[in-house]
Amino acid sequence: MKQKEKGPALTRRAFIKSTGAACAMLFVAGSLPSLVRPAAAAPNEKNINDVLKKQFGNKNVSMSHVDIKAPIIAENGAVVPITITSDLPMRSDDYVKKINVYAEGNLEPYVAGIDLTPANGKAEFAMRIKMRKTSNVRVVLETSKGQLYGAAKAVKVTVGGCGG
Amino acid sequence: MASVGKIKIRVPNTIKKGDVIPVQVLVSHPMETGMRKNKDGSVIPAYYINDVDVFYGNDKITHCDWTIAVSANPFITFYVKADKAAPIKIVYKDIKGGVYEQAVQISPQ
Numbered sequence: 375m376k377q378k379e380k381g382p383a384l385t386r387r388a389f390i391k392s393t394g395a396a397c398a399m400l401f402v403a404g405s406l407p408s409l410v411r412p413a414a415a416a417p418n419e420k421n422i423n424d425v426l427k428k429q430f431g432n433k434n435v436s437m438s439h440v441d442i443k444a445p446i447i448a449e450n451g452a453v454v455p456i457t458i459t460s461d462l463p464m465r466s467d468d469y470v471k472k473i474n475v476y477a478e479g480n481l482e483p484y485v486a487g488i489d490l491t492p493a494n495g496k497a498e499f500a501m502r503i504k505m506r507k508t509s510n511v512r513v514v515l516e517t518s519k520g521q522l523y524g525a526a527k528a529v530k531v532t533v534g535g536c537g538g
Numbered sequence: 539m540a541s542v543g544k545i546k547i548r549v550p551n552t553i554k555k556g557d558v559i560p561v562q563v564l565v566s567h568p569m570e571t572g573m574r575k576n577k578d579g580s581v582i583p584a585y586y587i588n589d590v591d592v593f594y595g596n597d598k599i600t601h602c603d604w605t606i607a608v609s610a611n612p613f614i615t616f617y618v619k620a621d622k623a624a625p626i627k628i629v630y631k632d633i634k635g636g637v638y639e640q641a642v643q644i645s646p647q
């Protein structure tokens with residue numbers, strides 16, 4: 375407001391200053407969206423590694439035998455269809471006991487736990503989950519023998535799905 | 539919502555004995571997270587299904603433990619080894635004490 379009164383030179387300087395700042399901000403926001411957004415929105419987000427450690431201790435999770443089918447880009451974060459498949463056997467002495475599903479970007483990353491039995495015949499489960507923002511979907515399978523198998527898949531979310 | 543707890547189950551038309559069949563189940567439920575707000579700014583209280591049991595005959599074959607991050611109107615697909623003629627029953631329980639169940643008869647040839 376004051377600058378207007380002081381003449382054209384200052385106005386132009388002020389203009390360049392402000393547009394320059396805006397450009398710089400756009401550049402930062404554009405190049406680092408993943409760093410800019412959570413800082414503003416999620417003060418109490420839980421780290422996925424802490425969650426996994428709490429649940430499984432220091433057990434080793436081998437990243438094999440599990441496949442996650444999920445869209446690369448989910449237009450609506452409130453409905454992200456995922457299918458978890460595993461080629462692990464479902465025999466009565468050796469079967470997939472539990473499927474744990476996590477969405478890393480959610481405030482509470484644990485999404486669901488599914489207990490299976492040999493009567494399922496096949497370690498496959500499909501469901502639709504909510505994702506707050508672009509992040510990994512992570513799955514950890516527990517077998518009846520106590521081994522852990524995992525997989526992770528990145529899903530890009532254009533509209534978050536946990537409301538607010 | 540009037541239709542909360544309405545369940546639809548879909549199984550294959552013809553089932554051979556010993557086949558591993560897909561079972562698709564849709565249940566109507568708002569699955570409110572407790573984080574969303576009304577237009578007037580008040581928080582919509584959490585209301586979601588947190589417990590799912592699937593029975594095949596008398597045996598419990600699958601159990602799900604859900605949180606708020608399961609989408610509204612949950613649609614799931616799981617597999618069952620059809621080795622006997624028995625009903626598949628699915629039971630949903632939500633955090634307000636609602637229990638919704640439905641069964642479908644499986645008769646493998």
